[in-house]
Amino acid sequence: MSLPRIAVDAMGGDEGVRVMVEGAALARRRHDKFKFLLVGDEVRIKAALENHPNLRASSEILHTDGVISGEDKPSQALRRAKGTSMGRAIEAVKAGDAGAAVSAGNTGALMAIAKLTLRTMPGIDRPALAALLPTLGDNDVIMLDLGANTECDSRNLVQFAVMGAAYARIATGREVPRVRLLNIGTEEIKGTDLLRDAAATLKRAAGDLSISFDGFTEADKICRGNVDVVVTDGFSGNIALKAVEGTARFVADLLRRGFSSSLRSKIGFLISRPATELLKHHLDPNNHNGAVFLGLNGIVVKSHGGASAAGVANAVAVTAKLLEENVTERISADLARVGEDSLRRSPLAEERA
Numbered sequence: 076m077s078l079p080r081i082a083v084d085a086m087g088g089d090e091g092v093r094v095m096v097e098g099a100a101l102a103r104r105r106h107d108k109f110k111f112l113l114v115g116d117e118v119r120i121k122a123a124l125e126n127h128p129n130l131r132a133s134s135e136i137l138h139t140d141g142v143i144s145g146e147d148k149p150s151q152a153l154r155r156a157k158g159t160s161m162g163r164a165i166e167a168v169k170a171g172d173a174g175a176a177v178s179a180g181n182t183g184a185l186m187a188i189a190k191l192t193l194r195t196m197p198g199i200d201r202p203a204l205a206a207l208l209p210t211l212g213d214n215d216v217i218m219l220d221l222g223a224n225t226e227c228d229s230r231n232l233v234q235f236a237v238m239g240a241a242y243a244r245i246a247t248g249r250e251v252p253r254v255r256l257l258n259i260g261t262e263e264i265k266g267t268d269l270l271r272d273a274a275a276t277l278k279r280a281a282g283d284l285s286i287s288f289d290g291f292t293e294a295d296k297i298c299r300g301n302v303d304v305v306v307t308d309g310f311s312g313n314i315a316l317k318a319v320e321g322t323a324r325f326v327a328d329l330l331r332r333g334f335s336s337s338l339r340s341k342i343g344f345l346i347s348r349p350a351t352e353l354l355k356h357h358l359d360p361n362n363h364n365g366a367v368f369l370g371l372n373g374i375v376v377k378s379h380g381g382a383s384a385a386g387v388a389n390a391v392a393v394t395a396k397l398l399e400e401n402v403t404e405r406i407s408a409d410l411a412r413v414g415e416d417s418l419r420r421s422p423l424a425e426e427r428a
Contacts, residue, residue: 081391082164082173087160087178088178112135115137121136137167141158147184175394200230203235207393208363218239218297219306219369239254254277257305
């Protein structure tokens with residue numbers, strides 16, 4: 076069975092057309108059911124497709140020469156959206172010409188255009204940016220929000236938990252995902268009022284939501300493998316994400332420096348190479364590329380701007396999985412099952428009122 080085609084913003088990212096087309100071609104070779112709408116400069120896209128006949132046969136080109144740059148502010152991007160590759164890729168989702176959109180362009184612009192074009196789902200106040208992070212466990216961990224909303228209330232956090240759990244069921248296959256709120260400690264008294272309010276609501280609604288909720292987790296536990304969904308506001312989430320990524324680069328650079336410091340170290344590297352290659356693979360962000368804007372009336376996936384073709388292919392695979400498993404419908408069903416009233420105010424907030 077073929078999937079609805081995926082609209083690819085071919086102009087986005089650090090290298091634009093070459094990497095985006097190559098990434099789509101690699102995804103197509105791995106999964107021949109994928110079909111694409113490649114949005115951008117037709118001449119450049121056609122030239123890139125010459126090296127990828129399999130992709131050319133399963134793609135259509137939507138020409139536009141407008142591009143959202145990395146320096147454009149969201150307000151500027153919104154004014155120019157209709158004539159740009161990013162804007163037209165998202166518009167294709169709204170019009171039903173594509174099932175989902177992938178872009179490696181400006182994150183703020185992508186969020187603004189996607190939210191204005193597709194709007195948020197009923198029952199969701201704000202969309203959230205969610206991504207998969209590597210862990211020591213069998214599955215990656217989903218973390219959200221990673222920057223779409225710098226300020227959130229307890230209701231937003233609860234909605235993020237609902238969306239993250241729906242995504243986790245698709246990504247991990249775990250029917251009752253383990254959900255935690257990011258906090259400065261695991262004790263019930265730790266954190267702000269809004270965190271404790273969100274925790275009280277999730278604890279009360281855990282059964283209806285089919286989640287395992289046991290309060291809080293700390294930043295140093297995110298990648299241990301004992302949680303499936305970590306929920307936080309976009310400000311804290313973006314800081315935590317960059318700290319994790321920076322630590323991964325630090326470890327890799329430290330090992331590289333250590334193994335090249337002497338002849339003995341170089342011999343040690345040859346002996347331990349299988350382990351270091353496994354570490355490199357595990358920490359490579361291209362292998363976890365593809366952040367999702369959850370909570371919109373349509374699927375939009377953000378690829379890292381500096382992603383390789385393999386990274387873009389991974390983002391496409393994430394997009395296809397979400398399409399195949401109907402993530403939007405799953406979120407709607409979960410919201411309907413638990414009921415709007417039960418997510419409106421937490422028991423702690425009612426006591427303080």
